[in-house]
Amino acid sequence: MTKRIALATSAEHAELHPNDLPLVEALRTAGLDPVAEVWTDPSVDWSAYDAVLLRSVWDYHRRYDEFTEWLAQLDKAGVPLLNDSGLVRWNGDKRYLLELRERGVAIVPSQVAAGACLREVVGGLDGQEIVVKPTVSATALHTVRGVAGSAEFDQVLTELPELVYLVQPFQPEIVADGEWSLIFVDGEFTHAVVKRPAAGDYRVQDDFGGTVTPAEPTAEVLEGARAALQAAGRTPAYARVDGVVVNGRFLLMELELIEPELFLTQHPEAAHKLAATVVGRI
CATH class of the missing domain: 3.40.50.20 (Rossmann fold)
Known part of the structure; x- marks a missing residue:
């Protein structure tokens, strides 16, 4: 049947x-x-x-x-x-990034904070350009960028809902060079794209005008993405590894295992590999 x-x-x-x-x-x-x-x-x-x-x-x-x-x-x-x-x-909760860091994965520097602790963490980064995002979020929901300690950013923080947040230094390489997304099916690399934000923005999602370009990762980028995926412990049927290259080093931004866009229209062969993987797992 x-x-x-x-x-x-x-x-x-x-x-x-x-x-x-x-x-x-x-x-x-x-x-x-x-x-x-x-x-x-x-x-x-x-x-x-x-x-x-x-x-x-x-x-x-x-x-x-x-x-x-x-x-x-x-x-x-x-x-x-x-x-x-x-x-x-x-x-589902981005605090997994800290677990991966403990397992030796190079991640974008991240701190977790909620409530009054959010102000404390941001206060310790006075003068730095940072990004604050919920640990449970997608499509840049409730994600804000600004200079820690500035009056403008303090006002932005007061408008955020009471959630648990990641606090990270802003990575200008995302604007200058783009964010890598590497797709893996059954643990094997299939293809990659570079996502770039629209002019004047830092969000790479197409909801905000971001663009996507197929790209071939360097050996260093591919090695960094593989290391992040392997640190998850189990081989997922599909995965997207998002990261940015800083000083020649791939830093993990997110390991997407739930509902990521897999850019299958850019690489149809991956769709057939994923279909075969599904057949083999059910």
């Missing part, structure tokens, strides 16, 4: 994002029956599927408690999730 796989998506992209269409075709070619399902739809019988593949669940960070409850629901029903629910839970 043909195995059915649910492609979990958000209500905003109920028919999937166009960037996922190459994967749909690849899954069908591999003999699977892929069906887009909105993860927040209470009418979906997830147990009717042989597996669930996370795709455009781009609202999970806004409904994080609900998302983790949904993961528990899948676990209870015995429905395999790709990536697996343990990795997804671990990856």
Whole structure:
């Protein structure tokens, strides 16, 4: 019998994002029956599927408690999730970066702070240009950039919601050279792109006018990305390793294991490799 796989998506992209269409075709070619399902739809019988593949669940960070409850629901029903629910839970909070640092991964310098501690941490960086972002977030939600100690940035901080934040020095190389995204399928590197912000911005997401260019990573960039992925401990079905090169060294910004854009339209062969990986894991 043909195995059915649910492609979990958000209500905003109920028919999937166009960037996922190459994967749909690849899954069908591999003999699977892929069906887009909105993860927040209470009418979906997830147990009717042989597996669930996370795709455009781009609202999970806004409904994080609900998302983790949904993961528990899948676990209870015995429905395999790709990536697996343990990795997804671990990856859902950016504090995993500090764990990877303890495992020897070079990351963008990061401190965690919440509430009054946020002011204390920012105060210790007086005069430096920094970025503050929630530990649970995506698409630069509640992410701010400014000079620590300036009146303007102090005002910005007062407007942030009460969350747990990462505090990082701003990396000007993102503007000058771009941010690397390296895609791995079943632990193997498939392709890479460089994302660049629009003029006058620092956010590389296309929501803010960022652009994407296919690129071949240097040996040093690829080695750094592989080291970050291997430090996660388990080999995910898919992963995107985001980082920036500073003084010739690849620094990890994020290890994306939940719902990353995999840039499959730029590299269709990776869609078929991912489809084969899905077949082999269910």
